[in-house]
Amino acid sequence: MKLSKLAGALMAAGLALAASFSATASYAQNPEPDDGPPVKKGAKAATAALPAVNPMELAPQIVATAKINCEPINAKVIGQTEIDGADGKKTRANMFEIACKAGPGFILTAPSATDVKQPFSCNYLVKIKEKQADATQCTLPENLPEYKWLTPVVQKFVPGCEVIKARVIGSTTTAPLIDRYEFACAAGSGGVLDYAQLGQTAETEYKNCLIFDGTASACTFTTKAQLIEALKPLAASANPNCQVTDARFVGITKDNDGFYYEFGCATPPGFIALANLDGSYNRSVACASAMGLGGCKFTDANVAAADANAYMTGVLKANGKTCTVKDYTIHGTQESTKRDYAEFACPEQPFGLIGFVPQPGSDGQTRVYDCFMDQTGRKMCTMVKPDDLMKHLDRLIKVAQPTKNCDVKEVRYIGESSDQEDALLAELACVNKRGYIVLVSPDRKTIVDAVPCTIARSQKMELKCEIAGNGTYSSAANDD
Numbered sequence: 120m121k122l123s124k125l126a127g128a129l130m131a132a133g134l135a136l137a138a139s140f141s142a143t144a145s146y147a148q149n150p151e152p153d154d155g156p157p158v159k160k161g162a163k164a165a166t167a168a169l170p171a172v173n174p175m176e177l178a179p180q181i182v183a184t185a186k187i188n189c190e191p192i193n194a195k196v197i198g199q200t201e202i203d204g205a206d207g208k209k210t211r212a213n214m215f216e217i218a219c220k221a222g223p224g225f226i227l228t229a230p231s232a233t234d235v236k237q238p239f240s241c242n243y244l245v246k247i248k249e250k251q252a253d254a255t256q257c258t259l260p261e262n263l264p265e266y267k268w269l270t271p272v273v274q275k276f277v278p279g280c281e282v283i284k285a286r287v288i289g290s291t292t293t294a295p296l297i298d299r300y301e302f303a304c305a306a307g308s309g310g311v312l313d314y315a316q317l318g319q320t321a322e323t324e325y326k327n328c329l330i331f332d333g334t335a336s337a338c339t340f341t342t343k344a345q346l347i348e349a350l351k352p353l354a355a356s357a358n359p360n361c362q363v364t365d366a367r368f369v370g371i372t373k374d375n376d377g378f379y380y381e382f383g384c385a386t387p388p389g390f391i392a393l394a395n396l397d398g399s400y401n402r403s404v405a406c407a408s409a410m411g412l413g414g415c416k417f418t419d420a421n422v423a424a425a426d427a428n429a430y431m432t433g434v435l436k437a438n439g440k441t442c443t444v445k446d447y448t449i450h451g452t453q454e455s456t457k458r459d460y461a462e463f464a465c466p467e468q469p470f471g472l473i474g475f476v477p478q479p480g481s482d483g484q485t486r487v488y489d490c491f492m493d494q495t496g497r498k499m500c501t502m503v504k505p506d507d508l509m510k511h512l513d514r515l516i517k518v519a520q521p522t523k524n525c526d527v528k529e530v531r532y533i534g535e536s537s538d539q540e541d542a543l544l545a546e547l548a549c550v551n552k553r554g555y556i557v558l559v560s561p562d563r564k565t566i567v568d569a570v571p572c573t574i575a576r577s578q579k580m581e582l583k584c585e586i587a588g589n590g591t592y593s594s595a596a597n598d599d
Contacts, residue, residue: 169211174194174195178191181227181235191219193217195215200212218260219268223265226238226241238317242285266285272323273310276312277304283305285303286339288311295321301340308341311328311331358384358403361384362385369391372393380392381415389418390403390409406420431444432465445466447461448462450499458483460497463487494532520555525551526550545559546586552588553572554572554589556575
């Protein structure tokens, strides 16, 4: 059999599918499929035939020269062809089909074991056949069906999956050089696998078909219902009461170490769940707190907010804080403990509540306090203004020191008292330059103690006034 046209195609520039990555609406990257070069059985070549060779003897050196990660288990010469040599003259070359112990089989042109041309995988040749009925195909038993090699690879990501169908979606032309495959399993949902092109070393990655929903790489072997069914264990880990009605891919974490999926539930309201790269559950995000992820699409915003407020009310109550949550916002997340730093607005707490609240599934401790205490460190309260806090302290010092004419102009929040939980230590600076170190009661209704700056300084107390000019009232020694 003479295969001159196949050899020419194998040597043509742009052997991979023209498929540069493009970002989808949900952050995934897709190779865009294209037709690829024609591969046909060709006419007889004019140059003299090469002597017969033992393909299995040459196969190890061929794969080494091509730098393909392949342990040959079978090989054959499928024909000879004529190609352009380095000197511009025609030269003869053997066409080899090689089967590997692991990984895809392939066909390549090799004038010699130390001179090989870029290979075509058996899977790629099947894709060519979709457009060109007489395209050359792999025939070694070990390469049939052409997707046989995928089963052990896929099972690392989808345990128990026996691949019964696969197709090449596309390939990248820039690093990392991968071929993207869709696969179907005998039972359950299939998925998408990114696998290094022949002779390349890119990491193998599995992706759920939902990631490509609505894109050029959309799955065709797996239905939406199958995908939802496969994700139900993830939803159950986040909320066992959720009867899943819909699911979608939301995005990839900023560190590329997990995937966000939104779930719609018959009851209660839906949520977004974070899955680790292996598909295991990491944590969930309430729809009311998911604006940073683009929000939820399956749950009404008002329903989500009401459900989240009720949930947070219960969390705070269980930790001794009376707060009928009307609104809340999450300022950040402590990843090490899976706790959100959340601020709450509720009628029972005029000075707000803010602090660490564990996410569902976290065993972290709840630790919240009012915005007075927040001012001693993070200063992240937004629902209660610092000026409102200072005005309250102004009222309290006027009660505690009624004859000192202290109009508070500045406050330095020091921290929590070591003797009493939630009791606040602060420095107050008065317009008339009187100043005090004060201890405010946990309920914020009284100043328990007020030490003038002059006394703190003269008695060399541990806490001293630090606000510039504080405690320099000219008659302080007589009045205090």
